[in-house]
Amino acid sequence: MDTAMQDRALGAVLASACGDALGAPYEFGPALAADHPVEMRGGGPFGWEPGEWTDDTSMAIPVLEAVANGARWDEPRTHGRLLAAWSDWAQDAPDVGAQTRAVLGRMTANTEAAAKAAAKAVHEQNGQSAGNGSLMRTTPLALGFLGDGARKPLAVAARRVSDLTHHEDDAGDACVLWTIAIRHAIRRGKLDVRRGVPMLPRERRTLWLDRIAAAExxxxxxxxxxxxxxxxxxxxxxxxxxxxxxxxxxxxxAVRGGGDTDTVAAITGGLAGALAGASALPEQWTVLVHGWPGKRLDWVRTLAVRAIERTPGPLGIPARRS
Structure with a gap:
């Protein structure tokens, strides 16, 4: 097993949770000056405890659990179980994104078909559905597709999971791009946000290349x-x-950028952690981070290790020969 690659895989998940908890107290606030200290202090609009993660990580955990349990992402029942977990969590969660809450509330059953129908109805009612609520939870999915030849299956799975709650193409596209960039960072230790562009519909590729260039x-x-x-x-x-x-x-x-700070930092952490590795995270963060379902970051690490061990290829079980 390549220990550096394992460190990067763990880093993707753990840094996302750390970013979430770091950004939580600053959510909905203005951009901060470059020298303004950013602290994992808790508080914010929902009164988070210091180091407590928000809905970003809470929704990512069932995805990570599914990967760790060897779920098959081409099976409808995997998505049904995911929806059931999210629905249970949302009953008492202090914060659920407006788009996700609306979809979960409209579902007639915890099935992929019911979720997609609800997502489409919410989209048609609001005229848009490209919030960041699917991108924020997508990082752990990459851990299930680290083996050779898994880029296309990952793209399919990422869009399918996004479509459960977010009907608009921008949301699915973003999840494809981000999970493939994370996978590449874990496998090669290199940054390439454009890696997933060929996995997008042909008519949308130039649009995203322009968006990435503008971001850089x-x-x-x-x-x-x-x-x-x-x-x-x-x-x-x-x-x-x-x-x-x-x-x-x-x-x-990411946090100093202001606005939806917990989500932007969670998204950032998925790729930044895949580049830097879990070993780069400071102890003052890792010992503090915790959240639903009453767990600490070490528990998330254990789940991530299980997920890594299940993936076919260089980190986990040997890839089957065809």
């Missing part, structure tokens, strides 16, 4: 006004990673 020449605070939109969230994350010097500086930049 921007700063996170340039996206504050609309970073609840999945495209702006992704662009803010790309900007933070492009400008950042290490995972801590990168996540702090």
């Amino acid at each position: 020449s921007s700063t996170p605070e340039q996206h504050t006004a609309d970073n609840g939109w999945v495209v702006a969230s992704l662009q803010a994350a790309v900007a933070a990673i492009t400008l950042g010097d290490g995972v801590v500086d990168t996540l702090e930049r």
Whole structure:
């Protein structure tokens, strides 16, 4: 087993949770000055405890559990179980994104078909459905597709999971791009946000290439006004990673961008952590981070290790010969 690759795989999941908890107290606030300290202090609009993760990580945990349990993402029952877990969590969650709450509330059953019908209805009612609520939870999915030849199946799975709650193409596209970038960072230790562009519909590729290029020449605070939109969230994350010097500086930049800080930092953490590895996370964060379902970050680490061990290829079980 390549220990560096394992460290990067763990880093993707753990840094996402750390970014979430770091950004929680600053949510809905303005952009901060470059020298403004960013602290895992708790508080914010929902009164989070210091180090407590929000809905971003809470929704990602059932995805991670499914990967750790060897779920098959081409089976409808996997998505049904995911929806059941989210529905149970949402009953008492202090914060559930408006798009996700609306879809879960409209579902007639915990099935993929019912969820997609509800997502379409919410989209038609509101005229849009490209919030960042599917991108924020997508990081753990990459851990189930680290083997050779798994890029296309990952793209299919990422879009399918996004479509459960977010009908609009931008949301699915963003999940495809981000999970493939995370997978590439884990496997190769390199940043390539464009890696997943060939997996998008042909007519949407130029649009996303332009969006990525714009993000690379921007700063996170340039996206504050609309970073609840999945495209702006992704662009803010790309900007933070492009400008950042290490995972801590990168996540702090994501938070200083203001607006939907917990979600932008969680998204940023997925890719920044896949580049830097879990070993780059400071202990003062990792010992503090916790959240639903009453667990600490070490529990998330254990789940992530199980997920890694199940993936076919270089980290886990041998890939079957065809």
